[in-house]
Amino acid sequence: MPELTPKPLTCPCCKRAFESQLVVGFSIGEKESDFCPRYLDGNPLPNFMHVCPGCGFVGYEADYRNLTDERKIEKIKRLLVGLLWEEGKKLGGAERYRRAALIALYLGKRSAEVADLYLQATWCSRMEGESDEEEKQARRKAVKYFELGLAADEFAPEDQPVVHYLVGELSRRLGEIKKARKHFAMIDELPHVEPWLKEWRDKQKKMLES
Numbered sequence: 598m599p600e601l602t603p604k605p606l607t608c609p610c611c612k613r614a615f616e617s618q619l620v621v622g623f624s625i626g627e628k629e630s631d632f633c634p635r636y637l638d639g640n641p642l643p644n645f646m647h648v649c650p651g652c653g654f655v656g657y658e659a660d661y662r663n664l665t666d667e668r669k670i671e672k673i674k675r676l677l678v679g680l681l682w683e684e685g686k687k688l689g690g691a692e693r694y695r696r697a698a699l700i701a702l703y704l705g706k707r708s709a710e711v712a713d714l715y716l717q718a719t720w721c722s723r724m725e726g727e728s729d730e731e732e733k734q735a736r737r738k739a740v741k742y743f744e745l746g747l748a749a750d751e752f753a754p755e756d757q758p759v760v761h762y763l764v765g766e767l768s769r770r771l772g773e774i775k776k777a778r779k780h781f782a783m784i785d786e787l788p789h790v791e792p793w794l795k796e797w798r799d800k801q802k803k804m805l806e807s
């Protein structure tokens with residue numbers, strides 16, 4: 598189990614005070630080809646997302662502190678009503694990240710952040726043994742928002758090679774060969790690509806040909 602410590606939180610939407618758990622320690626072994634970490638002592642990802650038992654708001658600990666704009670809060674409240682909620686409902690990790698991604702969209706967060714939430718939803722989905730279709734849906738959305746983020750120039754130059762690699766690999770996993778090739782090839786157009794990333798790219802590119 599990851600190391601946790603109790604954390605009192607107050608929901609920005611329904612103002613409920615409740616106790617959640619903060620992750621204070623975990624250990625990672627290797628990473629899979631879509632960067633999904635192989636955790637050595639259990640998956641801490643669900644615990645990074647705090648679920649309000651009263652209304653179903655989901656966010657990082659910082660979201661609980663930073664969401665103070667009343668107009669945005671009203672928007673999220675309307676979204677949560679539409680998503681339906683039962684008091685104290687338990688959500689798995691993948692469900693938490695999908696819900697957080699939707700909330701991030703409504704908050705007008707950058708596409709890069711939305712993409713990252715959907716990517717983590719796919720990792721949780723796999724670790725939690727959800728159906729392939731569930732994982733694929735989140736993966737398609739991760740690709741969509743990574744591409745929007747690239748188009749809007751949201752990524753720093755040093756992060757762009759990794760993003761193209763990821764979109765390439767996610768597309769490969771979705772069977773979108775043309776798109777995978779395009780993003781794998783983009784890596785050669787960029788300056789300062791780390792050698793390990795080129796190695797990973799070459800390995801995944803080879804799998805496209807086989």
Ligand SMILES: [Zn+2]
Nearest residue numbers: 608611649652
């Ligand atoms: Zn709430």
